[in-house]
Amino acid sequence: MFPLRKNDPKRTAQSKLSKYNLYKEALSKDFFCCCGYCGTHHVYYGSGKCFHIDHFAPKSKFKHLENEYSNLVYSCPTCNIAKSNDWCGNNESESIRNGIGYIEPCDIQYSEAFYRDSSGKIRYKEGNSAAKYMFDKLKFGLRRHEILWLADYFYELVPRISRKLQETPESNPLHGELKSLLLDVIEQMDKYRQLQREL
Ligand SMILES: [Zn+2]
Numbered sequence: 001m002f003p004l005r006k007n008d009p010k011r012t013a014q015s016k017l018s019k020y021n022l023y024k025e026a027l028s029k030d031f032f033c034c035c036g037y038c039g040t041h042h043v044y045y046g047s048g049k050c051f052h053i054d055h056f057a058p059k060s061k062f063k064h065l066e067n068e069y070s071n072l073v074y075s076c077p078t079c080n081i082a083k084s085n086d087w088c089g090n091n092e093s094e095s096i097r098n099g100i101g102y103i104e105p106c107d108i109q110y111s112e113a114f115y116r117d118s119s120g121k122i123r124y125k126e127g128n129s130a131a132k133y134m135f136d137k138l139k140f141g142l143r144r145h146e147i148l149w150l151a152d153y154f155y156e157l158v159p160r161i162s163r164k165l166q167e168t169p170e171s172n173p174l175h176g177e178l179k180s181l182l183l184d185v186i187e188q189m190d191k192y193r194q195l196q197r198e199l
Pocket residue numbers: 035036037038039040075076077078079080
């Protein structure tokens with residue numbers, strides 16, 4: 001079991017700006033360059049330029065929150081488009097109504113509601129109806145989430161195993177095992193990077 005996102009985003013204090021787009025750089029930092037909802041790094045969408053800014057409480061319903069930093073979420077286009085203007089009530093501070101709705105991505109509850117299984121699939125905690133609602137609405141079951149996570153996972157394993165291999169003398173039986181493990185991991189990495197390019 002792994003966390004849905006590698007780092008939990010946290011909004012830092014910002015001075016008031018006139019247009020929400022002007023917060024993009026600050027959002028990118030506060031969200032560790034990753035989508036607040038699914039955790040995908042913006043590099044998979046060709047950098048931050050192609051990433052979106054989501055209004056947690058939709059600006060179409062709550063115009064006065066359009067330029068409020070506390071209402072903005074650094075988001076991949078997939079999550080932002082899927083969420084669109086959906087909101088379960090008419091109250092800006094009630095993001096969950098009758099058990100359905102949206103959990104705030106910077107809230108500790110978000111990280112508790114979702115996780116990834118060992119194959120990188122996004123899962124939600126059983127019995128959490130709001131998490132289930134978000135899972136369905138944001139299409140967390142899409143294979144792209146699994147593929148991008150696995151591509152990252154194997155990519156990060158390669159230098160770690162390489163380092164161990166370099167530290168292990170050839171006379172040590174572990175050397176051979178590490179070498180074959182490294183080749184396996186490189187093969188897996190290539191496979192998921194190829195799949196990622198085909199998305
Ligand atoms: Zn996303």
